[in-house]
Amino acid sequence: MSDFLVLKVMAKLLIPFILLFGFYVQMHGDYGPGGGFQAGVIIAAAFILYAIVFDVRTASRVVPMAVLVSIACLGVLLYAGVGVANLIYGGRFLEYGVLAHEAAHGNHIGILIVEIGVGMAVAAVMMIIFFSFARQR
Amino acid sequence: MWLRNLLASAMVLGIYSLLMAALWVVLDAVDVAFTEAAVGAGVTTVLMLLAIALTGREEKRTRIKPWLPLAVSLTTAGLLVYATLGMPAFGIADAPAQLHVAPYYLQQGESETGVPNVVTAILASYRGFDTLGEVTVIFTAGMGVLVLLSGATRRRKRVTTPAEEDSV
Numbered sequence: 001m002s003d004f005l006v007l008k009v010m011a012k013l014l015i016p017f018i019l020l021f022g023f024y025v026q027m028h029g030d031y032g033p034g035g036g037f038q039a040g041v042i043i044a045a046a047f048i049l050y051a052i053v054f055d056v057r058t059a060s061r062v063v064p065m066a067v068l069v070s071i072a073c074l075g076v077l078l079y080a081g082v083g084v085a086n087l088i089y090g091g092r093f094l095e096y097g098v099l100a101h102e103a104a105h106g107n108h109i110g111i112l113i114v115e116i117g118v119g120m121a122v123a124a125v126m127m128i129i130f131f132s133f134a135r136q137r
Numbered sequence: 138m139w140l141r142n143l144l145a146s147a148m149v150l151g152i153y154s155l156l157m158a159a160l161w162v163v164l165d166a167v168d169v170a171f172t173e174a175a176v177g178a179g180v181t182t183v184l185m186l187l188a189i190a191l192t193g194r195e196e197k198r199t200r201i202k203p204w205l206p207l208a209v210s211l212t213t214a215g216l217l218v219y220a221t222l223g224m225p226a227f228g229i230a231d232a233p234a235q236l237h238v239a240p241y242y243l244q245q246g247e248s249e250t251g252v253p254n255v256v257t258a259i260l261a262s263y264r265g266f267d268t269l270g271e272v273t274v275i276f277t278a279g280m281g282v283l284v285l286l287s288g289a290t291r292r293r294k295r296v297t298t299p300a301e302e303d304s305v
Contacts, residue, residue, distance in 0.1 A: 025171075030252040033167035035260065041175040048183055069283070076276045079269050094265040108251035111261040114268070118261075121272050125279030126180055132286040133187040 004053070011053040018046040026119045030108065036115035040122025048130050056134040065131060068124045075121030082113050141196045143189050151182035168256040 022042035029035035051059030082094065089098040096110020097103035140146045154177030161170035225232035242259055250258040260268050 029257050030254055032254060033171050033256070035168070035257050038168075038171045038175050041172075041180055045175070045179055048180070052183075065283075069280075072276055072279055076272055079272055083265075083269070094269065096262060096265075104249060104251040107249065107258075107262055110265075111250060111252055111257060114261050114265065115257070118268065118272050121276055125275050128279040129184065129282045130180075130187070132282050133184065133191065136191050136286060 007053050011049055015046050015050055018049070019043060022046065022123075026115065027112075029115055030111060036118025036120075037122050039115075040119040040124075041126055043119070043123040044126035044130070047127055051130065051134065056131065060131055060135070063127060065128070068128050068131070072121050072124035072128065075117045075119070075124060078117035078120065079114050082110055082117070086110070141198075142194065143196055144186070144194050146196075147182055147185040147189060150185065151178045154178040154181070168254075 022039050022045075025034035025042060026036060026039035029039065047059060047063060050062070082096070082099075084093075086095050086098055087093055091098035094110075094114075096114075097106045099109050100106035140149065154173055158170045158174040158178060161167070161173055229235075242255055242263065246255045246258045246263075247253055250262050252258040252262070
């Protein structure tokens with residue numbers, strides 16, 4: 001896919017906005033529809049669009065497989081780590097209330113961190129699956 | 138719809154997912170609609186297209202008559218439709234699903250978690266352990282695909298013959 005000028009220009013214009021929308025969905029999931037899962041898929045979609053319109057090899061230079069695997073692991077560890085942090089603060093596993101002085105505030109913080117973990121894991125796994133398939137050709 | 142062209146089938150599946158997302162919006166389930174549109178219509182279609190690019194664009198003609206699978210699917214579908222007759226009416230207030238924990242979440246969710254979107258509050262806080270399991274499932278699926286497919290490339294590189302090159 002080297003000669004499709006219109007596609008390339010449009011993709012270059014769209015990708016920043018797709019990424020921005022992904023981060024908005026990630027951080028705004030507690031007020032509007034969305035959350036880590038949807039945000040992860042949208043962010044992965046931006047990179048997949050880049051890989052389709054430009055080249056899979058160029059895209060995998062932007063996000064190498066080793067980086068993706070680390071991000072996926074970090075996402076799951078971040079989620080489970082919040083649970084362990086709650087244990088250390090004297091609560092039960094994934095009882096976010098102990099993260100702040102007020103239970104509701106602690107819950108809010110816990111939900112935000114956990115959603116970031118979900119977003120990292122989902123985005124990385126979607127890209128891992130895509131690149132694993134696309135590399136076969 | 139009867140299609141032998143797998144490319145067209147993948148596109149029809151994507152359109153179907155988008156229609157389902159519209160249906161979820163009509164049913165006021167915007168979070169589900171969002172997921173359906175992003176995963177069902179978006180990423181799944183791309184993965185289907187990649188799989189088609191790796192295999193072939195046309196479905197193989199089978200000599201087996203599909204009567205038994207057809208009968209099984211039709212019977213199951215009929216039973217499921219029959220089972221819906223026993224369900225409470227759509228949107229009725231005293232259905233079991235509305236009386237169990239849902240009122241608690243709707244009334245206490247925002248003051249307990251500080252999160253106005255009750256779907257996020259349930260998924261990440263009240264059912265946080267379930268969501269941790271879901272993320273682990275997704276992670277495991279990604280690692281499984283990675284291990285399976287990276288092994289395949291290595292093997293193919295080792296024993297590629299000219300005949301196989303042509304067939305690829």
